[in-house]
Amino acid sequence: MAGTHVKTTINGDSVEYVCEADETLLDVLRNRLALTGAKEGCGTGDCGACSVTVDGRLVCSCLVLGVEAEGRNVATIEGLAQGEHLHPLQRKFLEHAALQCGICTPGFLVAAKALLEKNPDPSEHEIRFWLAGNLCRCTGYDKIVRAVQDAAAEMRGGRHAA
Amino acid sequence: MxxxxxxxxxxxxxxxxxxxxxxxxxxxxxxxxRFGADATAPGMLVGRILRSPHAHARIRSIDATKAEALPGVKAVVTSKDFADRSDDLRDILVNIMARGKALYEGHTVAAVAATSASVARKALKLIKVDYEVLPHVTDVDLAMEPDAPLLHDDLITSGVEPVPTKPSNIARKIEFGHGDVDKGFAEADLVVEREFKTEATHQGYIEPHACLASVGSDGQGELWVCTQGHYMVRDVCAQLLGMDVSKLRVTASEIGGGFGGKTTVFIEPVALALSRKAGRPVKVVMTRDEVFRASGPTSSTSMRMKIGVKKDGRITALDALLKYQGGAFAGAPVDYGGMAGVACYDYPNIRVVGYDVVTNRPKQAAYRAPGAPMTAFAVESVIAEIADTLKLDPIEMRLKNAAKEGTKSAYGPTFGPVGLVETLKAAKAHPNYKVKLGKNQGRGIASGFWFNFxxxxxxxxxxxxxxxxxxxxxxxxxxxxxxxxxxxxxxxxxxxxxxxxxxxxxxxxxxxxxxxxxxxxxxxxxxxxxxxxxxxxxxxxxxxxxxxxxxxxxxxxxxxxxxxxxxxxxxxxxxxxxxxxxxxxxxxxxxxxxxxxxxENAGPSFATHVVDVEVDPETGFTKVLRYLVCQDAGKAVHPSYVEGQFQGGAVQGIGWALNEEYIYGADGRLQNAGFLDYRIPVASDLPMIDTAIVEVPNPGHPYGVRGVGETSIVPPMAAVSNAVSHAVGIRLTESPMSPPRILKALGEQAARKAG
Amino acid sequence: MQYEAPATIDAAVGLLSKAQGLARVLAGGTDLLVQLKSGTLEPDLVIDIKRIPEMTKLVAENGGFRIGAAVPCAVLGENAAVRKLWPGVVEAANLIGSTQIQGRATVVGNLCNASPAADSVPAMMAANAIATVAGPNGKREVPVGDIATAPGKTSLAKGEIVTSVFLPSRPAHSGDAYLRFIPRTEMDIAVVGVGVSLTLGDDGVCKAARVALGAVAARALLAEDAAKAIVGTKLDEKALAKLAEAASAACRPIDDKRGTKEFRIKVAGVLARRAAEKALERARGK
CATH class of the missing domain: 3.30.365.10 (Aldehyde oxidase/xanthine dehydrogenase, molybdopterin binding domain)
Incomplete structure (x- = not known):
């Protein structure tokens, strides 16, 4: 099968790759670009572990073709921290013990970041519904919701620029 | 110690x-x-597995010549690549690669290693398997019928005297208890007996099984794998492949959840066999569909529970019949499950009889307090019904019978210092227990136990x-x-x-x-x-x-x-x-x-859960309003992660109670092998999960620590059922208590009232 | 599999018309990629329509709105004007899957996937939405209810593609609503879905109504008797009970892993009444 050449931007960097037409963006990230932070929990858009943003829009990368990324702007978990500075969400997830096994954590962080960009002061209800597409089997979500609430409060306080 | x-x-x-x-x-x-699927190796191949589409079928032949000839295919393995054996690893051997018969839909029949995923996919289609489809059985009660389709023609029930002469699907009968239950029931003022059924669930870890195997022609191998026990993986794989244990080095990757489901092997020996044959590293990653069809879900059960009490609520006797199917091989946790499920109370007379039954489903694996939530569902439901009938406070009723230091457990040992009483008191003192309930709302209480290892x-x-x-x-x-x-x-x-x-x-x-x-x-x-x-x-x-x-x-x-x-x-x-x-x-x-x-001396952990729900009487939809976990940690080393275990277990139990189930079609095929229709709780389904850590030190540990990971899943099914039953005024006895089931029960009740 | 991302509708139609073997249109891909993954679908050609400018637009038109075939549901939800005019359609579109799915899934994709349980379809049928179809013989307009014919089957001819859906303008005192039943609060496929749209006279009497049901038959259906039950009434208890009964009577469901026949029939009535009450509140401007 002839591959397709794709030029795109990932976490601010220009990236080029060749992929097969039926290859998902998730497979491209993981298998061709060694960006294994996005996880495949289901491959059908039901678990959110592969969450990334494309042109700022939160999506499941398992439901995007690699060829579709041409000219787009992709952001993954690997781009969340700025150098040695963690994003407030990353810090709050650690402080609140909002992860146990950690497999769902990248997806939650990417999704929560997208939420706080759209809605800096979400209610618990809004957080829970926004994150309903991110499955966590370890925590029962309690500490995840609290971590997002706390990160939102901190970011609203402006103490740490995100 | x-x-x-x-x-x-x-x-x-x-x-x-x-x-x-x-x-x-x-x-x-x-x-x-780096989790299981995150590793790579130079020259790595992609391994893929061919699985049986039939619930039960004789494999007449497998022809892989076309697959082997496909460019890019480097190895194909079948049962011929694994030496047969007759020891206690045989079930595992047959489970990881079907021999002679496919025993469940999803049973591995062959595997390929190829240079790319698409080549591997094509190769699987080129393997011709000639099946003779056999009658199948997936229900535990039907599997016990004398004329049920037989999975193994050499399976003779153990634990029965005289030893049966004919094979059946009943692998094992167990019995334990003490006292005289007939006498106990004769002394009782009230006897309640109910039948219960629970459907199989899956651990639902978000990370599918994954491994990267590399075996060289010198007989040395390495394996990177997400597992709960890499020494177990090493020992089992080395034996199945005929390798020296010292020559297989296994590294445990970060693990994306297990809950008991990663305590055995599935793809690992297959990946090693492919790698040995191909002479190159092979990575095998299950799809979610494969995880549901071909890893190790729980038992489904059918149970009868009978409890007698005096007017004041003191238990006089318990008699239980437990039937657990554990999939295609013996090993359903009816023993541990039954023992743990009845462990909360002090019974003057108790008898528990259990059956371990095989069916055409994937071999069950451990799931958090394996087997205990089902029996606890039956026990705690009957206790709740008794408390309702006698108009006793459900916590007082439990306190009256609670196991404490010196209580002789049904499974034998006498308890040392344990914390059930303390969890019950913590639950009663918690603000959640005092919240006034509204229309269509109900509160459920249940306690639970796990031995801890x-x-x-x-x-x-x-x-x-x-x-x-x-x-x-x-x-x-x-x-x-x-x-x-x-x-x-x-x-x-x-x-x-x-x-x-x-x-x-x-x-x-x-x-x-x-x-x-x-x-x-x-x-x-x-x-x-x-x-x-x-x-x-x-x-x-x-x-x-x-x-x-x-x-x-x-x-x-x-x-x-x-x-x-x-x-x-x-x-x-x-x-x-x-x-x-x-x-x-x-x-x-x-x-x-x-x-x-x-x-030794792990020290058991007890818990008491309190849940409030609201049920929509027109749709049967259940909303969890608040949830409280009170559990004994002995000493909480890192309280955040102790709370996390409480909360996670409770939510898994809520899923089991309300919506999670394995749904089989008449063809014996699993109909909901994905997170879309195998419905684990999502964030918007839940309230915050309140916790109270009780600390009754375990004398068997220098700091008093007790394990906390499993007990938390034992009470929820019963607690939620009790709450739903109170909300709708009908005793529910089947899990999951999904909306169609609740609405049906409401309809039947209305018809009875009208009639 | 060949992937094409044409820049014009004509080019897309041309590719589709000339396609040898199986061709599929890729909008949000939230159904298509799942089918690719499972191997249930192995298309020879996939045509991505997201590079066609007019397909990606959501525009006001004649007092209503035209939703391009590549407009994600999230964009629909973010548009205050559409939310104001057709809140029921927007809430239906926004119920399709998770936030992540919302970022990709489109209502036209939902329509053309032809699942009987598609959330946006009953809402759009209640709204009397019209699909625009482009094909080798030019454009045609079709009521959205006529696109799906059976599970996974559409009335589209070879080379045809739905380019947009038009939500019409509506008189004063109108309201619509969509409710569905799922076992969880999110992430499930509808077990029953009901869309109701109604218009009141100045006297508060219902002048016109449309009721559509999803997941209770081989395709979404209009429940005309249910609509008749409330037209000419102020949606009093009696009228609502009649509506519920008519909605239940219109169901021709199956038993499956998501629900029983019995459950679907009963809940269709319950949701029809609740959706009508919600639409009524909206029509009254509450």
């Missing part, structure tokens, strides 16, 4: 009981942590030149246990938590460790860590003694320093761990602490 005097009194801790950040945290919030454990603690420590443990960390290990080492040594770094060592670097299961890690690896630290401390004191020229016994260790034990020992400046580390080369070389043992 001698009891530590420290636990006999309230002990003050410097670090245990605090909530520091976990050592593996940064990697997990940045995407750097100890097991074989080995730990190594190595002092670095700067006074920091490298802690090697052999039990994969699923929920933050490395943080707890570091806390205990730091506590014992009297040094900052940050100065200890824990890793999960590979099988060639550390002695044997049992699987991470049975809620054993914080208890057993934790205790080994404490003893390894004490071993190191002894050596450190020896080095200080050598420097000071005084006897070793004259040196004590206090908060990170070696000190003379008193004025008579001499007047020396205390020597810090850092100094001792820096001088190690001059005082005798490297300093390390080790400990290896078979841990």
């Amino acid at each position: 001698p009891l530590d005097p420290a636990t006999q009194k309230i002990r003050a801790f410097d670090q245990v009981g605090t909530r520091p950040l976990r050592p593996d945290g940064l990697d997990k919030v940045t995407g750097r942590a 100890g097991g074989q454990t080995c730990v190594s603690l190595n002092l670095n030149i700067d006074g920091t420590l490298a802690l090697a443990v052999g039990t994969p960390d699923i929920g933050g246990s490395r943080a707890s290990m570091c806390l205990m080492a730091a506590e014992e040594l009297g040094i900052p938590y940050e100065n200890v770094r824990a890793i999960i060592a590979d099988t060639s670097s550390l002695g044997y460790n049992d699987v991470t299961d049975g809620s054993r890690v914080t208890f057993a690896s934790g205790m080994a860590t404490i003893h390894a630290a004490r071993d190191a401390i002894k050596k450190l004191c020896g080095r200080a003694a050598k420097v000071w020229g005084i006897p070793e016994e004259a040196v004590v260790w206090e908060k990170g320093f070696a000190k003379p034990s008193g004025a008579n020992a001499g007047n020396f400046e205390p020597m810090s761990l850092k100094e001792l580390a820096a001088n190690a080369a001059k005082t005798g070389g490297p300093i390390a602490g080790h400990y290896e043992y078979n841990a």
